[in-house]
Amino acid sequence: MPADSPFVPAAHEPVLVLLEQDAHGLVRPRVADPDVPHLRVTDQGVTRGDGLFETALAVADEAGTLRMRKLRAHLGRLASSATALRLPAPDAAAWEAAVDAGLRAVEAASRPAPGARLSVRLTATRGPEATPGTAPHPTAWVLLTPVPAPDEAERRAGVRVLLLDRGIDSTAPEHAPWLLTGAKTLSYAVNMAALRHARAHGADDVIFTSSDGFLLEGPTSTVLIARHDPDGRRRLLTPLRQKGILAGTSQAVVFAAAHAAGWRLGYGPLIPADLEDVDGIWLASSVRGVLPVRAVDGRETPVDPTLTARLQAWLDADGDPGHHVSGDPVTSDA
Template structure:
């Protein structure tokens, strides 16, 4: 097996650890992705106490990889860290680690796109009163880019009650609504439930009847407003849902083309009479929804193509997302 600098085995994965290094702070270091790096006492493992972001890196004309929506991802990570009261690497430290990983990945897997996952945990358990020592890393994994000439497969979606009302973020901030934490067991259970019941994905609904988000995606819908114009709408963020980076980029592009935009609130009744519903995520792109709870929805291929084209443009989301320098 060939090797790369530092003796790390060449593969379709690249791992960069952010190591504490005295006055230098956190320093990125290439590591073997197949070797163990966490202790059994790491609270990310024992308690799901941590957060993550997943982005997509695409190769350019000269082979260099670029992470789409990186500012939005880092901004959302910072927001999640604030909710968790978790010290995390600075944006500059993340970027340094990401750049190291991108360079190594482009060398070992030329011309290949990569899923870029940033993860940080509260680190090993410490004695009472001592500051946490977070564990942080960047993992790049080879992935296939969606083919722009092939429309994404349509999704059959179930509405599932999340068991929390739409005001949970204000009433119970300790439930961490709106943070992208490592505690994804409920989300994965929801997807398994969908598969077991003949569906592909899920759209969560609050206990007081508000449409929220998918387990790994943001909802977008197109409808006609009172003036008869098409408008692009997503559920209200203040309901404790995760701000979508893909949704932000799509909204920014739609706004530049003069589309009216809306941020809910939405209920299942608002799905009646729409021109289409989509679930958007960084790696999968914007996928049309064929049906909700078995009831068919209209599917507009032209709109699906337009939404994905807007996402691929990867322009500055501006006011539609939290960004960092």
């Protein structure tokens, strides 16, 4: 294939879109071969984990047209992570163009069936090591990978989780912002180690706690808790973001829908005792969706398939999260 010919992806294979600067400094998308090298060994995303990412879900509609869910929320969180890292990542328009180029390339190659699903991962690094005082040249790309439908048996049965101490206290976001507790960075080795620890000890997943005893989040998910107030009205809760967790895009969509349905909302702060006497506990994430928790540290918790289906339907509807995605708590009676 000539060097200037556009790359044509194979059907049902991952699609890679590079975000590259042209001669005028404009960032443009280019569909590229994912099976050939594109990243330098000196790239700081590899050597130092210095970068950020977002993982979203794209789903094909009845006509086979793919659309990335929660686009605005993911791009907003990516921009917040870039600000925290002081990383000059591409702007929202450039990412949107790259995602669209990838989705259209998948459609052209595979003709997706209704309901087909893709993981859409947006990644930006600080780029190759540079001499002190020179501007970084970030590396950025979008990778679109087919993913199977959720395991409905797992969704019905629920997952077992361990509470694990993350090793930092809840005041870290205020007194140590360089820990980047609210940014989605490439430094996920601790998260993956926590999942391996849980599986080695008979569990499926993890809910982190702060060293001073507050509930935080899962390694790749946000925690949701439902319970009834004394007056019988249902309340949906999630740990307080200001305690050092990532603002959950899935949680924001579900909270907005719950608010519209008349549920009360709560943003913590929460402690492990708040996982007792509940209607249900879930781990929410973009690709896996809403998974119920059936046991915490070996103690059984209720699994309500009807509630799980309702939360998942709200997430699938992909409604506008509005102010619920801002990172600032909504009043508890909203």
